[in-house]
Amino acid sequence: MATGSRDSSRSRSVRRPLPEVSVLRVGHRPGRDPRLTTHVALAARAFGARRMYLHPRDDELAGRIAAVSHRWGGDFAVVPVDDWNSLVRSFPGAVVHLTMYGLPLERSLPRLARHSQLLLVVGGAKVPPELYRRARFNVAVGHQPHSEVAAVAVTLERLLGLPRPARRGDAPQRIVPSARGKRVIGGRARP
Amino acid sequence: MATGSRDSSRSRSVRRPLPEVSVLRVGHRPGRDPRLTTHVALAARAFGARRMYLHPRDDELAGRIAAVSHRWGGDFAVVPVDDWNSLVRSFPGAVVHLTMYGLPLERSLPRLARHSQLLLVVGGAKVPPELYRRARFNVAVGHQPHSEVAAVAVTLERLLGLPRPARRGDAPQRIVPSARGKRVIGGRARP
Numbered sequence: 146m147a148t149g150s151r152d153s154s155r156s157r158s159v160r161r162p163l164p165e166v167s168v169l170r171v172g173h174r175p176g177r178d179p180r181l182t183t184h185v186a187l188a189a190r191a192f193g194a195r196r197m198y199l200h201p202r203d204d205e206l207a208g209r210i211a212a213v214s215h216r217w218g219g220d221f222a223v224v225p226v227d228d229w230n231s232l233v234r235s236f237p238g239a240v241v242h243l244t245m246y247g248l249p250l251e252r253s254l255p256r257l258a259r260h261s262q263l264l265l266v267v268g269g270a271k272v273p274p275e276l277y278r279r280a281r282f283n284v285a286v287g288h289q290p291h292s293e294v295a296a297v298a299v300t301l302e303r304l305l306g307l308p309r310p311a312r313r314g315d316a317p318q319r320i321v322p323s324a325r326g327k328r329v330i331g332g333r334a335r336p
Numbered sequence: 337m338a339t340g341s342r343d344s345s346r347s348r349s350v351r352r353p354l355p356e357v358s359v360l361r362v363g364h365r366p367g368r369d370p371r372l373t374t375h376v377a378l379a380a381r382a383f384g385a386r387r388m389y390l391h392p393r394d395d396e397l398a399g400r401i402a403a404v405s406h407r408w409g410g411d412f413a414v415v416p417v418d419d420w421n422s423l424v425r426s427f428p429g430a431v432v433h434l435t436m437y438g439l440p441l442e443r444s445l446p447r448l449a450r451h452s453q454l455l456l457v458v459g460g461a462k463v464p465p466e467l468y469r470r471a472r473f474n475v476a477v478g479h480q481p482h483s484e485v486a487a488v489a490v491t492l493e494r495l496l497g498l499p500r501p502a503r504r505g506d507a508p509q510r511i512v513p514s515a516r517g518k519r520v521i522g523g524r525a526r527p
Contacts, residue, residue, distance in 0.1 A: 178369035184483035191482035192490075217480055246511055246518040251498050277517050287499035288511040289408055291382035291489070292375035298486035299383075299493050307442050307490075308478035320437055320479040326468050327437040 163305055164238075164258065168297055169198040169266045171229050171273065179206050184294045185267065186210045190221040191308060192301035194265070197221075200229040218316025230279070238262025239281045243296040244272065247283030254303060257282065265300055267293035354496055355429075355449065359488055360389040360457045362420050362464065370397050375485045376458065377401045381412040382499060383492035385456070388412075391420040409507025421470070429453025430472045434487040435463065438474030445494060448473065456491055458484035 168189040173182045182199070183206060189197045190210070199207070202225030210223045226232050233240050239260040247253075257263060266276060277283055286296045310322050321328040359380040364373045373390070374397060380388045381401070390398070393416030401414045417423050424431050430451040438444075448454060457467060468474055477487045501513050512519040 178371065180369065181371050181375065184372065184375075184485055187480075187482040188486040191478045191480040192486070213481060244518075246514055246520075248513050248515055249498070249501055283515060283517075285501075285511070285513060287382045288501045288513060289378075289382040289499065289504070290404060291378040292485050294375055294483050294485035295379040295383070295489035298482070298490050299498075302490050302493070303498075307440070307494075308480065310440055310476075310479045313480070320476075322439050322476060322479060323437055324439055324474060326474075327435075329437075 161258065162261070164261055164263045166194045166263045166265060166301060166304060167196050167198065168194045169200070169226070169229060169232065169264055170293070171200045171266065171276070172268045172271060173199055173201060173203060175201060175203045175206075179203065181294070182206060183209065185297055186223055187213065188294050188298040189301070190214065190219070192298050193305040193308060194297075194301060195221065196224050198224045198226045198229070198232060198264075200226040202227065216317060218313025218319075220314070230275070233264070233266070233276070233279045236262070236264045238264060240264045240266060240279065241282045241284055241300075242266045242276050242280035243286060243293070243300060244268075244277070244283050245285050245288050245290060247285040249288075250284050250286050250300060250303060253282055253284045257284075257304065263304070265297060267297055352449065353452070355452055355454045357385045357454045357456060357492060357495060358387050358389065359385050360391070360417065360420060360423065360455055361484070362391045362457065362467070363459045363462060364390055364392060364394060366392060366394045366397075370394065372485070373397060374400065376488055377414055378404065379485050379489040380492070381405065381410070383489050384496040384499060385488075385492060386412065387415050389415045389417045389420070389423060391417040393418065407508060409504025409510075411505070421466070424455070424457070424467070424470045427453070427455045429455060431455045431457060431470065432473045432475055432491075433457045433467050433471035434477060434484070434491060435459075435468070435474050436476050436479050436481060437468075438476040440479075441475050441477050441491060441494060444473055444475045448475075448495065454495070456488060458488055
């Protein structure tokens with residue numbers, strides 16, 4: 146195991162506070178199967194991002210994610226963005242474009258952690274080329290083709306640590322971790 | 337940053353050798369949009385799994401992943417499985433079912449790392465209930481709904497570390513990590 150001796154809770158409290166992370170998903174194609182963008186949003190939420198900006202907007206998808214937050218807690222939301230370029234320019238923190246062509250995540254982490262606000266940008270099949278110039282950092286989560294879902298999840302996990310089992314805010318239901326089967330308190334065992 | 341002091345290369349060499357990890361994806365629906373299963377396969381490959389077993393079989397998808405391995409190196413393959421139950425029963429190592437209802441990954445890692453072979457199982461929308469009994473471990477990558485792509489990627493990253501930029505085997509092309517733009521040696525800049 147590569148990570149046995151890491152004590153994330155301690156290193157967190159000794160060091161700086163964790164950054165607030167948002168995700169921007171560009172190149173979404175409404176009308177095509179929305180599962181991939183849904184998975185990006187769910188991974189962003191589960192691994193501790195505050196919100197996901199979505200271009201172009203998709204109100205149905207945003208509604209489904211809002212229903213998940215309502216059931217499972219927290220105030221993560223999908224925020225529609227009509228002009229992603231302007232969001233990237235005006236973002237009050239560091240813009241981090243996740244791309245297999247960028248610098249290794251491992252090497253970039255210390256520099257990312259200096260910022261109190263981060264915007265992780267993931268594209269679809271075709272990323273607008275100006276993103277490479279507009280981003281403060283171009284960061285690769287490995288240099289092999291994989292998935293924007295994986296890139297968002299692993300980057301968040303390395304920045305914020307694995308999510309804890311605790312109930313989120315005022316969630317009507319929560320899971321009781323189990324070696325076998327499904328245990329849910331206060332709701333139905335339905336994700 | 338939660339992970340600043342981790343030195344994965346050192347802890348690896350002092351400890352036991354890394355496990356060989358395979359992925360089993362059940363509940364794939366051929367004919368529907370295959371992107372989600374494609375992303376599971378690409379994430380499995382990029383983060384160091386040796387192969388992905390797929391039930392039910394999907395030869396078109398397996399062919400697309402084989403083309404990726406041909407271009408980017410390594411011998412990762414998608415292996416069709418007609419009877420997943422029998423694969424799970426006969427697997428010569430520990431079967432790890434990734435589910436939001438399981439025990440926390442953080443807590444499970446030391447026990448997983450004792451095995452030299454691991455099979456990570458991820459389901460689709462409906463997971464066969466017997467999987468919870470058949471698996472040696474039911475492990476949660478967070479207890480919030482997210483994505484089988486994210487679960488596979490984060491578990492592999494925690495088991496094996498982040499993938500290195502090195503060229504894979506006899507790959508005809510590789511990426512040169514860059515702060516800006518795309519640099520590829522020996523091929524076209526097309527993932």
